[in-house]
Amino acid sequence: MSGFRYVGGELCCEEVSLARLAAEHGTPLYVYSANAVRENYRRLSGAFAPLKPLICFAVKANFNLSVLRLLREEGAGFDIVSGGELYRALRAGADPARIVFAGVGKTDAELSEALKAGVGWVNLESADEAARLNALAAAQGQRATVALRLNPGVDPATHHHIRTGGAGSKFGIPVAEALALAAHWSDFPALDLRGAHLHIGSQVPNAAPTLVAIEIALGFMRQVPGLTTLDLGGGFPVAYRESDNFPPIEAFAATLVERLRPLAGQYHFHLEPGRYLVANSGAMVTTVQAVKDVAGRRTLVVDAGMQTLLRPALYDAYHRAAPLEGTEGAETVTTDVVGPICESADVLARERALPRLRPGGQLALLDAGAYGFAMASQYNSQPRPAEVLVDGSQARVTRRRERYEDLVELEEVQETRELGTQRTEGFEGAPWQWEDDGAIARQARRGKGYNGEKGVRGAGRE
Numbered sequence: 001m002s003g004f005r006y007v008g009g010e011l012c013c014e015e016v017s018l019a020r021l022a023a024e025h026g027t028p029l030y031v032y033s034a035n036a037v038r039e040n041y042r043r044l045s046g047a048f049a050p051l052k053p054l055i056c057f058a059v060k061a062n063f064n065l066s067v068l069r070l071l072r073e074e075g076a077g078f079d080i081v082s083g084g085e086l087y088r089a090l091r092a093g094a095d096p097a098r099i100v101f102a103g104v105g106k107t108d109a110e111l112s113e114a115l116k117a118g119v120g121w122v123n124l125e126s127a128d129e130a131a132r133l134n135a136l137a138a139a140q141g142q143r144a145t146v147a148l149r150l151n152p153g154v155d156p157a158t159h160h161h162i163r164t165g166g167a168g169s170k171f172g173i174p175v176a177e178a179l180a181l182a183a184h185w186s187d188f189p190a191l192d193l194r195g196a197h198l199h200i201g202s203q204v205p206n207a208a209p210t211l212v213a214i215e216i217a218l219g220f221m222r223q224v225p226g227l228t229t230l231d232l233g234g235g236f237p238v239a240y241r242e243s244d245n246f247p248p249i250e251a252f253a254a255t256l257v258e259r260l261r262p263l264a265g266q267y268h269f270h271l272e273p274g275r276y277l278v279a280n281s282g283a284m285v286t287t288v289q290a291v292k293d294v295a296g297r298r299t300l301v302v303d304a305g306m307q308t309l310l311r312p313a314l315y316d317a318y319h320r321a322a323p324l325e326g327t328e329g330a331e332t333v334t335t336d337v338v339g340p341i342c343e344s345a346d347v348l349a350r351e352r353a354l355p356r357l358r359p360g361g362q363l364a365l366l367d368a369g370a371y372g373f374a375m376a377s378q379y380n381s382q383p384r385p386a387e388v389l390v391d392g393s394q395a396r397v398t399r400r401r402e403r404y405e406d407l408v409e410l411e412e413v414q415e416t417r418e419l420g421t422q423r424t425e426g427f428e429g430a431p432w433q434w435e436d437d438g439a440i441a442r443q444a445r446r447g448k449g450y451n452g453e454k455g456v457r458g459a460g461r462e
C-alpha cells in the first residue's frame with residue numbers, strides 16, 4: 001500500500017484529500033502516510049523474520065522527527081551518518097544501543113558524541129578512523145563495539161551516483177586491507193571488533209549482487225575470531241515507474257534468508273533500510289504557476305523545483321505525476337513539469353501524459369518520501385516546504401513551512417573582530433592582488449614586510 005489513491009475523483013492520502021491539505025497549508029507541501037510507513041516496516045520485518053535482524057532505519061532518507069518516532073514505535077533502531085542524525089535519533093527517543101553509526105568521514109567530535117551517547121555500533125570505514133576512535137574511547141575511559149565496513153568489490157547495477165560497493169568507491173575497506181587491520185587489532189585496545197558491515201548501493205535491483213557480497217563478508221568473518229554480527233546495509237528497491245519490475249521485498253529477503261538462516265544460531269544480523277520504508281509513503285504537492293509552450297511541448301511551471309525535490313535533477317530520477325483532481329477518461333497531452341529555479345536541470349518530470357492543467361491546477365509527485373525533503377535546499381532563497389503526516393482521517397503538521405526570516409536568521413552579524421596579521425604591513429594593494437601581479441615576489445625581494453614564512457601564499461616563489 002502506498003497510502004495515496006483517488007477517492008471520488010480526488011487524490012487522497014489515506015482518508016484526507018490532498019487538495020484540502022494544499023488549501024490549508026499551501027504548496028509546495030510534503031505529505032506522508034503514517035500507515036504506509038507502518039505497513040512497509042511490518043512487511044520488511046516479516047520478510048526477514050527468520051534472521052531476527054535489528055532493523056535500523058537509515059535516517060538520511062527521511063529525518064523528520066515524527067517519522068523517526070513512528071518507526072521507533074514500530075521497533076526500529078536507527079542507522080545514522082552524522083552527529084546531526086545522532087541528535088535527531090536521540091530526540092526521537094531512540095535507544096542508543098539500537099543505533100549504528102556509519103559514514104565515511106566521521107569527525108572526532110562526532111565519534112566522541114557517539115561514545116558519550118553510548119551508540120551500539122560504530123561501523124568503521126578506515127584504519128585512521130579506528131585509530132581515532134580508539135584514542136577517543138581510551139581518553140574518555142570507554143569502550144566501543146565496532147564493525148568494519150567492507151568494500152566487497154561488488155558493483156550493483158544501479159545509478160552511478162548511488163553505487164557504493166565497487167572498486168574505486170570511497171566507501172568501506174577492501175577485504176584484504178580489512179583482514180590486515182583485524183590481524184593487528186591489539187593496536188586498538190579500546191575497540192571491540194565484533195562485526196562486518198556491507199552496503200553495496202541503493203536501489204539495488206535484485207538480491208544477486210548482495211548475495212555475492214554476503215559470501216565475501218562471510219569469508220572475512222570466518223577468518224577473524226570473535227565476530228558476532230553481519231550488517232547487510234540497506235538498498236532494497238522501490239518501483240517508481242509503472243514498468244519497474246523489482247522483486248517484492250518478500251522475494252528479495254527470501255534469497256538472503258535462505259543463505260543466512262543456517263547461520264542464525266551463530267551470527268546476529270543488522271539491516272539499514274531507508275528508501276524501502278518511506279519512499280512510497282510520501283508525496284510532494286505543487287501548484288501550477290504558468291503554462292508555456294516550449295519547443296512545441298506543453299510545459300507546466302510549478303511552485304516546486306529542484307530545491308524541493310532534487311532527485312530528478314541529480315539522478316534523472318522518475319516520480320509519477322498525478323493531478324489532484326481525478327481525470328479519468330480526460331484527454332491528456334504530453335507535458336513537462338518544471339520548477340522556478342534558474343537552472344536548466346530544474347525539471348521535475350518529462351514527457352508525461354497529463355490533462356490540460358492550468359495555472360492554479362495542482363499535482364503530486366509520488367513516491368517522494370525518501371530522499372525528498374531530506375535533500376531539499378533553500379537554493380534561490382526558496383523557503384523549504386511544510387511537512388504533514390496523515391494517519392487515517394487525521395493530519396498533523398510535522399514541520400512548519402520555513403519563513404523568509406528563517407532564510408536570514410543565521411546571517412545577522414554579531415560582532416566583527418580584528419584578526420589581520422602585522423605581516424601585511426608595508427604592502428600596497430589588497431592581498432588578493434598579490435598572486436596576480438607578482439607584487440609578493442617583488443616585495444619579498446625588496447625585503448619589505450613579507451617574512452617568507454612556510455605556508456604563506458607566494459612564499460619562496462621565483
Ligand code: LLP
Nearest residue numbers: 058102199202203234235272273274275371
Ligand atoms: N546504509 C548506508 C551505509 C547507506 O549509505 C545508505 C544509503 C543506506 C543504508 C540506506 O540505503 P537505502 O535503503 O535507502 O537504499 N539520495 C539517493 C540515495 C542515496 C543513498 C545513500 N546511502 C537517492 O535519492 O536515490
